[in-house]
Amino acid sequence: MVFPGFTPVPRHVLDLLARTGSDDESLELLLRGQRARRLLLLRLLLDATSAAPPAERSRFRAHWDLLEAAERSGPDAREAVHRGLQHPLVGPWARQALAGLTAGRPADLGFFGAVVVAAAVRSGLPFRTRLSTERGELHLPGLGALACGPDTDVSAHFDGAVLRLIPAADRVVTVRPQPEHGAWSTDPGWRAAHALPALIPGGRPVPLDDLGPYRHDAALGIHAATLDDVGRKRWHDAWSGPLTALLQHGHPHQAAETGRLLASLVPVAVPEEAGPLGYCSGTRRDAFGCVYSSLPPGPLGVAEMLVHETQHAKLSALTDLVTLHHAPPDARYFAPWRPDPRPLDGLWQGVYSHLALALWWQGYVLNTPDGFERKRGWAEYARCREQVTAALEQLAGSTDLTPEGRRFADRMIAAHRRLEEPPRHHRHRAQAYVATARELWGHRMRQKPNEPL
Template sequence: MSAVVPDHVLRELGRTEGDAASLGLLVRDQDTRRLVLLRAVLDAAEAAPAAVCPPALLDRLRADWALLEAAERADREAVRTVLFHPLAGPWAQRLLGGLTSEAPAGAELRAGLAHLTALAAAGAVRAGVGFSVRLGPWGGLLSLPTLGAVRVDVGPVQLTYHAGELTVAPADGPLLNVRIHPDGTTSSADPRWLPLLMLSAVRPGGSPVALDDLDPYRTLGSGVEQHGLSGSTQIEDWERKTWAESWSGVERLLRVGGEHRLTEASVLLRCMVPLGPPPGSGPTGRSAVHCSGTRREAFGAVLSSKPATAAYFASTLVHELQHTKLAALSTLVQLHREGTAERYFAPWRPDPRPFDGLLQGAYSHVALADFWQRFALHARRSVHRDLAWAEHARCREQVGAVLPVLAGSPALTPEGRTLVNEMISVYHRLDDSPPPPGHLTRAQAYVSTAKVIWQQRNGSRRQ
């Protein structure tokens, strides 16, 4: 068994569980990798030819880095809040790719380097370190990660911070003052300032969760549309209220799914990224249909359209945080030696999946089957109970259709086999409280039909 991940931790994670200490192992590793990635960006800029990173841009990067260092000396945790913000990951990876591509500096690379100025400014604000920098807007917004954004059409903008107040001097308008409160929240009487909405902590005493609809990198380069998801959106004031109202019931419903569901959300979740209404949901996006996803490079972020109810909000977190856990675990230990060929049937997707995608999907769906079963057993109203049993039965049958493929794969490593064996134990444990026969029959028919359609569509590619 891996020396990096103790056997008891691997088994906990295999059961889609994990206490705070086990999940903390994943968090510490991901945070360390973020710091290494940021250092790689600095080193790549220093090593890049002048055509890729011209002297003026390099000087600016050095100044931003120096501001970050000064802020970290003043308040390390405050700065780490900014550097570990999930959406700093996609930015850093894209910037590193641009600095190492040997292509002449273009608009995207310049924007990426400018975003470092925004990150450094946000870190300095949180640490209480004064500064004055110039920064240009992106798409009509000048975003300061983890804090908020300024509506501005013409740049550059002069930002000055001193003694708890941020002063914004646009090129085409009056000054704007933003008050920075001790807890990191912001306020301004000027409607040009858009504060980042913070959802309450998953459990009392924890950290609030950002609802980030302002960061320019929240879906950039994610290919969300290719995966059947809608694009990111900036939510209106009335939508912020509905998000907060739906969120308010999540803690109770996660607890219904087991204390471990509350623990994983409180330890892993750092921000929600709102997506627009999913395809087919109608013009208002207020139907029960919703979509969600995660990004490996944005550890701690869940992308989602607004779920119709708190129950679906909770199940979305259960679903997506399993992907977060498994992706983080996969960077620590090798779970299989399968290639990337897309040839496996997965009842939750119309297209052939690679082995890793099959494992990811089965892992998240067995957690969902467990969550909905617990929900059904606790539900008092028959309509809620029926809905939960239907969701449970569908997820359970979907997992049952692919577990034999996973279990029979010779490509699993010892760690991967331990993980899959624990998934199988959860699957069989679900038999202790079977769904009503009608739900089971419909779920079996659903999976059988999905396989027939998949085989007709993909022919010889089936496995």
């Protein structure tokens, strides 16, 4: 396989990203960096299979050969293969497998075969291979999942149009891939992968990833949900209508930025503490392009969530290419949006996403007629603006920033200074909110001075 290198970040790109903006050049640079990291990770995993049992090592390398054959079968096929390897949830699996092999523990190398088969199907290359399962289900990313019993070997035959999966001598499951995403089968054990509509014209559908074992992360408290038809319809309803137009309130490239960076949405259950109208969302550094979220309330809530989480993805991708600071990991900072102390990385992520939210809410209120929704927008805008004010003071005062980090912080400060002044009563309420958060945080720190980050 061809492994692209890492590209330095030009100053004008750094400045644009610091203002939470983007363009085609900056997005392509971030995406190219993530593609290079993923391919490098897979190459390290290939090398590490020398420590795997002989049968597992042999099958892994056979699947690698199939991957390379699919990649060589044409330009469109190569793009399809690389898109399959860039699926966000391949990242958590590859890191876990590499960590297991390095530590001498068992690793789920069989999942690589499923990833390769899904990518090879999209490439159109006919093939025959064998797959293994560990959890009683064969999950083919972007196609679907087949219930087939634990520790089952599955034969996979693809003729260029139809995939046949043979988990047992008396069972042949015929799977028909659909354009762009998903695959259908009449077999009752098959569950098709689903996707949400593309956010931008000419864009790709957004996989609604409610299948597969690598959606969960117990360490991060992530327990992904498996949706029924009603749950998928609710996501489709919230995703439809004015969503793309709502995204544009932040900056003109916001919808294009989200459409290019968002590669997967993993639904999660609504936490009880969120209340009937609340939701939770997040990202994972090892699953670039994936957003974890419970269902926000309507298109406005979905747009707000996407603006927030896209900034986390952007900053994570950037900091894989540029070092912004050398702060010790145990340094603690007050973040007005969190009750717990944050390391500098966490503070920076929060400042960046809330600055983008402030810009987005500002655009929303300036384009919304008087009424309840505009009042709500002013309240949200004033709160985000005041939170960023409090957090930027700490960021600007840090002596741990690199020259690139100082430049980045200065451009964030300049963008913040250009924000509109909110109405006085909204500003006073936001200031009181942040003051109360600071007081509660100080009390918590006095009670638990050594609380782990």
